[in-house]
Amino acid sequence: MTESDNHPSAIEQLTILGAGAWGTALAAISRRAGQRVTLWGRDAEILADIKHVQKNPRFLPDIELPAGIETTTDPWQACKSTQAVLVVIPSRSLRQVCQTFAPHLPTGIPIVLCCKGIEQGSGLLMSEVAQQELPNHPIGALSGPTFATEAARGYPTAATIALPFSEQDRRYPANSDASRLARALSNDGFRPYVSDDLVGVEIGGAVKNVIAIACGIMTGAGFAENTRAVLITRGLEEMKRLAQALGGRRETLSGLSGMGDLTLTCSSQTSRNMSLGFQLGQGRSRVDCFDGRDVVVEGEVNAVSVTDLARQLGVEMPICETVNAVLHGDAPLKESFVKLWNRPLKSESQSLPISLE
Numbered sequence: 001m002t003e004s005d006n007h008p009s010a011i012e013q014l015t016i017l018g019a020g021a022w023g024t025a026l027a028a029i030s031r032r033a034g035q036r037v038t039l040w041g042r043d044a045e046i047l048a049d050i051k052h053v054q055k056n057p058r059f060l061p062d063i064e065l066p067a068g069i070e071t072t073t074d075p076w077q078a079c080k081s082t083q084a085v086l087v088v089i090p091s092r093s094l095r096q097v098c099q100t101f102a103p104h105l106p107t108g109i110p111i112v113l114c115c116k117g118i119e120q121g122s123g124l125l126m127s128e129v130a131q132q133e134l135p136n137h138p139i140g141a142l143s144g145p146t147f148a149t150e151a152a153r154g155y156p157t158a159a160t161i162a163l164p165f166s167e168q169d170r171r172y173p174a175n176s177d178a179s180r181l182a183r184a185l186s187n188d189g190f191r192p193y194v195s196d197d198l199v200g201v202e203i204g205g206a207v208k209n210v211i212a213i214a215c216g217i218m219t220g221a222g223f224a225e226n227t228r229a230v231l232i233t234r235g236l237e238e239m240k241r242l243a244q245a246l247g248g249r250r251e252t253l254s255g256l257s258g259m260g261d262l263t264l265t266c267s268s269q270t271s272r273n274m275s276l277g278f279q280l281g282q283g284r285s286r287v288d289c290f291d292g293r294d295v296v297v298e299g300e301v302n303a304v305s306v307t308d309l310a311r312q313l314g315v316e317m318p319i320c321e322t323v324n325a326v327l328h329g330d331a332p333l334k335e336s337f338v339k340l341w342n343r344p345l346k347s348e349s350q351s352l353p354i355s356l357e
């Protein structure tokens, strides 16, 4: 078989599930890339604004969206002639959303998960949850340093699209689902890279939010740049260890979905995770954070699932452990971070495993 015999058709029609900040931004990105886009959500009023006045006043106020985004609250309508689906809802809702959409998805189309997390209780990656519920679809992830507000405005942004490669994909990588999706989303402001390391890409997205909460706590408590650099660097090492234990590649965590997203999220209060940590570090109680609004903070719920998974696998993740103890174990904030700093001294590199005690 030659490459031209095997050339699959280009993706021209996308469905996006979730009309929050990132789902709406991805609809804008896809439109700018020339796609026919249907955005599915639950709130008919928001969807009407997106379609008719090119605004999402609740999740992306003041941002002008491109015209031509079709919207619907009906799962069948959303999927009827789609060639690929991006799932952009909070991680805790993924299983339920997959179950709702399973009967409506055209057979075999790729499903790309854009939520960042690990399922509570089961410890499954988002892709494993989706694979259980949608066994007849290739499952991938899109992840990277992508604040929705910036990407929706068209500011230059890049991310990684990961799907496992089949034997055929290895022979013709440009024809893989990951490559077809990258071409479908690419435009002047959005540059997708392709990967076959789904585990590495997903772990980066899930763990960086927990580390960002740690950065926020330390910054809110009055510490500065040195402390943040340590948390980013050692946090990256925690991400690499967990990815490796699950069969991912350490090098993936040096890319956009690892180091890239970790740096972004740990450096700005535009991040809801960093911002939650900051407010807690300043001494606010959890109920007063975000002025009492119910904001999606993935690192908060995922501190539990990341820590549980690490313990199960025997992977040392002291920063994530500390965040989890503070958020969910009633551990005193200041003392917990002092304890983190006073752990036994050791070598920096995994390949020189010495303790100095």
Ligand SMILES: NC(=O)C1=CN([C@@H]2O[C@H](COP(=O)(O)OP(=O)(O)OC[C@H]3O[C@@H](n4cnc5c(N)ncnc54)[C@H](OP(=O)(O)O)[C@@H]3O)[C@@H](O)[C@H]2O)C=CC1
Residues within 6 Å of the ligand: 018, 019, 020, 021, 022, 023, 041, 042, 043, 059, 088, 089, 090, 091, 093, 096, 097, 114, 115, 116, 117, 146, 147, 148, 149, 295, 296, 298
């Ligand atoms: N915002 C960002 O910059 C980025 C976010 N992400 C990730 O994307 C995911 C979504 O985040 P984001 O868009 O920011 O969140 P938002 O809070 O902005 O929006 C969440 C959306 O999900 C919908 N939703 C929640 N639960 C369900 C459910 N059970 N069924 C159907 N729809 C549901 C909400 O609908 P309703 O209003 O009806 O509740 C809302 O439209 C998260 O995992 C986040 O980490 C990734 C990269 C960037």
Ligand SMILES: O=C(CO)COP(=O)(O)O
Residues within 6 Å of the ligand: 116, 144, 145, 146, 147, 148, 209, 212, 261, 264, 265, 270, 271, 272, 273, 274, 296, 297, 298
């Ligand atoms: O994942 C994000 C950027 O890549 C968004 O981060 P927050 O969820 O912390 O706002």
